[in-house]
Amino acid sequence: MTVAIHHEDFDPWALLREAEQAIPAEARGAASVFVGRMRDFNEDDAVTGLFLEHYPGMTEQELERIVEAARARWPLLGVHVAHRVGEVSPGDALVLVATWSAHRGAARDACSEILERLKHEAPFWKRERLADGSSRWVERNTPA
Amino acid sequence: MTVAIHHEDFDPWALLREAEQAIPAEARGAASVFVGRMRDFNEDDAVTGLFLEHYPGMTEQELERIVEAARARWPLLGVHVAHRVGEVSPGDALVLVATWSAHRGAARDACSEILERLKHEAPFWKRERLADGSSRWVERNTPA
Amino acid sequence: MAVKVLYFARLREELGREGDQPELPGDEVTVAGLWEYLHGEPPPPRLMSAVNQHRAGLDAPVRDGDEVAFFPPVTGG
C-alpha cells in the first residue's frame, strides 16, 4: 500500500510493474488502474503547461486516509497511488490509482472511489499556463 | 484500436506503454485499465494450471464487435484488448482491457463494459488443472 | 449440401473430435436439425452455436458451404 508524490515526470506503466512485484504472483487476480495525463486543452483555451501545488505532509496524509477507507470497504491485496506536483508539461502523467483484488468488481469499484475522493478531497491545486502567456488557477474540478 | 490473442505469457504493463504510443501525447487524458491474472485457487480447490481454448477467427471478430460497440457509445481515443490462450501458469496475465478518453468517466465505464461483455460473450473456454492431477472445464464465469 | 462443423472445449473432448464434414440432403437445415442429423438426438441444454463465425440460435438456417460451430457457455477473461 503506497502513496507517492512525484516532483518529476513518472512512467505509470513502469511504476505499475514495480508495484505489482510487492503482491505475491499467485494472489494478484484482478488489477484496476486509472492513469490521468495532462491534456493540452481545458474549457476551450489552449493550455501549454500546468503548475500543481500541494500541501506537503497533509496531502500524503489525506491520500493515505482515502486508501485506508477503501481498504476497509473492499478486500484489496494492493493499492498504489501516485500524484505529480510542480511544473507539468502536456502529456505528462498527473495521477495514477491502482488497486489489486481477488475480484474484478472490488478492484474496479475501489479504484473508482479512490480516484473520485482524491479529486474532491486531496489538497492539490492546478494553475494553467495558456498559449497567450497568461495563467489561471483552476477553480473547480472536472466532473467524472 | 487493437485486439490481440497471445499464445505466450505477456507483460501487460509493457503492452500498455506500447499501446499508448499510438495515441497523440497531448490527447491521452484518462486511461482506465483492467488486468486479470490467473489465480492459484478457484472454488476452494488448488488450481495448478489452466488451459484456455478459443475459436480462431470468431473470437477476434467478437472482441472487435465488443470494442466497436463501446466506441459507438463513449468518446474513446484508444482501446487495447489482449487475451491469453493456451497453457497458462498461475500469475500469468489472462486478460487486459485498456481504454483512453478525454474524460475519466468515459474511460472507466467503457473499460468496465468491454470487460463484462468479453467475459460473457467472447468465445473462450477455461479448463483447470488441479493439484491432484485431474482437470475440469470451468462451467460458468465468475460474477463481477 | 456440404457443411463444416466445429466443436469446442468440453464438447470437443466428449465427442472425441474437433469437427465433422457432413454431406446432407436438401439445400437448407436449421442449426438444431444439423445437430440432430449428426448426433441422432436433439441439442443438449445450454448448447451454444455459431454460423460462419457469428452467434446463431438453434433455429438459424444453415446452407451449403457454411461453417457451423457448437460449444458450451463461454468462460473467458
Added chain:
Amino acid sequence: MAVKVLYFARLREELGREGDQPELPGDEVTVAGLWEYLHGEPPPPRLMSAVNQHRAGLDAPVRDGDEVAFFPPVTGG
C-alpha cells in the same frame, strides 16, 4: 498564543506570502476568528481550512502551537 499559518494556491498569490506567524491574545480562537484577526474581515466564501494538517471547519478551535492552513477548493488529479 503563537500559531503557524499557511496559505496555498490562489490565496497564497493574492496575499503575496506563504504564511504568517501571529502571536494572539488568549489561549484559544476559532479558525474564523484567526482569519479575522489576521485580515480584518470575515473569511471569504468557499475558504477551506485545516488545523495540524487535518481538515477543519471555520468554527474549529485553534490553540498555541497549532499549524493552520487556508486554501481554495482543491482541484487535483
